Amino acid sequence: MRGAQYTRGHDTIDVGELYQLYHESLVRLLYRRTGDRERAEDLAQDVFVRALETPPLNPKPWLFAVALNLARDEGRRATIQGRRLQLLRAEGGADAAPAPDAALESRERAAAVHAALATLGDKDREALLLKAEGFNYDEIAAALGLAKGAVGTTLARARRRLVEAFREQGRVSDVAH
């Protein structure tokens, strides 16, 4: 995307530069949000397409806010698709090669974290994901449309709920086994 420059007022925005700066971070955030690497890559591309269409003035919070919006919409649409995918995985599970213990454990943990994240409200989850990408409170507030004073409270609630939801899953899992 290099060379894609737009001018707004006195600011020149180089979308290629934005891509270099934020693409990886966006993909990681979207992966954490969606749990699907390919989908995360696709959504990140969508974000930059939108940046090309409407060059943002304040790119960083804009890009991440758009990414989270897309992921939110995507999540709603993908619910049914996700169930189908789970079925496919279940069918294919029998002949799949057994994964090494460490990798299996890692995947199970990731799945549990995803499930715990899914129990959070949108704002809580998004604030947490943005913080994990190094956003400060001002940037989180800008991206999520929150007052800066509310960011600490949102993060406090999100962190507590994530940890508790994860623990709760562990208990359910223990019971199940």
Add this chain to the structure above:
Amino acid sequence: MSHIDDGKLNALLDGELDAAEADAVRAHVASCAECAARLEEAKRFLEGAADLLGALDLPATASAPPASAGGPAAAGPRRVSKTAKEIAIDIDGATHKSPAIRPNIPEPAPAFARRRFDFTTLAWAAVIVLAIGVVYLANQVRRVRGSETLTESATQPTDAAAPVSSPASGAPRTAHPSHAAAASPTSRKPATSHARSEPRTTGAAKATAAGEKRLLAAKANPAPSTRGVTQTGAATELAAGAPPRVQAAAGAAPGAGPAAGRVNAPAAPAPAVTSNRAAAAADRAVGGVAAPTPTTAATFHRATLEQAVARLDGVVRLIDGMRFQEVEIGPGHLIAGADRGRDVVRLIYTGAPGGHLTLDQQRITLPAGGGIVSADIGMRPGDTLTTATPQGAVRVRWISGTFWLSLTGSLPPDSLRKLTERVR
């Protein structure tokens, strides 16, 4: 002092309080067992959440993201391996920002993903082999026909969808959506409230199915100069705070009269035109001809080279020595100066020096008695029409043999015209 709320305790842990505020909170915590306990608890939750998110690092894939030049993204998992436990939180002294959590937990792709990857690889291999074959065949056909001499070059497709149709302004057929957004009264307003409105806007771009479809099509072609056709409506609407709609883009076709999504940019500077005759003809065409029914979809969509070859009666014009990355086909009525009744094939060169290049082309029928090719095109064989935007994006249109061609890029006009000579 009353107890400190969790939000402030988290702000302290995150290093978000100014020095005076942080001192006050620390002083209170030092003298309040309950708040001290809650601070410890908040710290545990912070670290616990960071640990959990660390388990969701990106799994390794074959297509690693491009190397970052710097900034936050540059501190990716492969470079900065900060685990959650490494987050330093100094609540006794001066607070400092807790770093981004980028734990380094390499994870193999899930089994189902690996299976899908194998399949995808095969599919890609097949596509590449097919593409090579078609390019080879196209070259052969071209050689047989003999290369046609080129005389002209390209523009900004943006001017296509944009206010070409702005008869009142009489000038700017080259208003770039973003330029138009900056220049037009309607779009200037949202620009000022940008920080708040845009995320909402794009959030609203949760869009209609149509909007989604168009954006997906647009996604396939991220080149700014190539966005014009599909982006105009969206750019305008996004800037104005409304969700994008495909119909808007289609409705903003040149000469279609007032339509939703149309950009009126009376203040936009006039393009540099290097063929008065052609420009006048094109302007007439753009301003007053009723649009024939588009031959295909309402917008541009990705296509294969085979489809492009078929659409152009067996020959696709290419830029010699360069490799295009994407092919799209869309209706001519979305492109200013194109024959509105025929499809346009678009080749996108994303790796071009100086940025992206877009080569649009249509097969045309030359008039028996000479004169302009068609009212829509408004040019004669041998004409070159160059338009430029204030930002330096340039579009050159020309007729070459039985092709209408349009090359767009962020290059100086002379360079772009020179480049048209390489279109074979």
